[in-house]
Amino acid sequence: MPRVAILTGSESDLPVLEPCVETLKALGIDSEVHVMSAHRSPGKVTEFASAAAGNGFEVIIGAAGMAAHLPGVIAAQTELPVIGVPIAQAGGSGLSGLDSLLSIAQMPPGIPVACMAVNGAKNAALFAAAILALKHDAVREALHKFRERQAI
Numbered sequence: 001m002p003r004v005a006i007l008t009g010s011e012s013d014l015p016v017l018e019p020c021v022e023t024l025k026a027l028g029i030d031s032e033v034h035v036m037s038a039h040r041s042p043g044k045v046t047e048f049a050s051a052a053a054g055n056g057f058e059v060i061i062g063a064a065g066m067a068a069h070l071p072g073v074i075a076a077q078t079e080l081p082v083i084g085v086p087i088a089q090a091g092g093s094g095l096s097g098l099d100s101l102l103s104i105a106q107m108p109p110g111i112p113v114a115c116m117a118v119n120g121a122k123n124a125a126l127f128a129a130a131i132l133a134l135k136h137d138a139v140r141e142a143l144h145k146f147r148e149r150q151a152i
């Protein structure tokens with residue numbers, strides 16, 4: 001089963017990420033959620049990101065709010081594709097996620113991060129699935145069925 005790591009900057013982000021976990025599961029993709037911060041636990045991020053490919057992960061989703069450096073810091077330490085989810089929480093920074101959106105989207109040339117919409121957790125799962133579908137037939141079929149089901 002393909003494996004995705006979901007890393008997020010705080011336990012307070014976890015409710016926003018539920019649709020990501022659920023969507024990956026529905027598509028038959030194994031995922032693990034870990035809380036670690038580019039600012040508060042940089043050593044943990046380095047340890048995880050640099051070992052992720054060797055540990056069998058194929059895609060990493062990085063979610064964070066405010067000055068959201070986590071996805072970029074992950075991407076700097078792995079060649080796996082990294083999908084960023086800017087987080088906006090009720091009562092958060094006051095910038096409604098624009099701060100995290102720009103922090104993730106505006107990566108300098110050389111280290112890309114795929115940036116989803118603010119709180120775009122479900123799309124992060126679907127984008128991860130699209131990447132995995134290039135290699136895994138079961139994911140390609142599951143994604144195809146999902147797209148058929150949501151068609152109106």
Ligand code: RP5
Nearest residue numbers: 009010012013064065066087
């Ligand atoms: C970021 O700071 C986290 O990703 C979270 O969105 C935000 C606030 O974190 P807490 O103060 O709730 O832990 O690093």
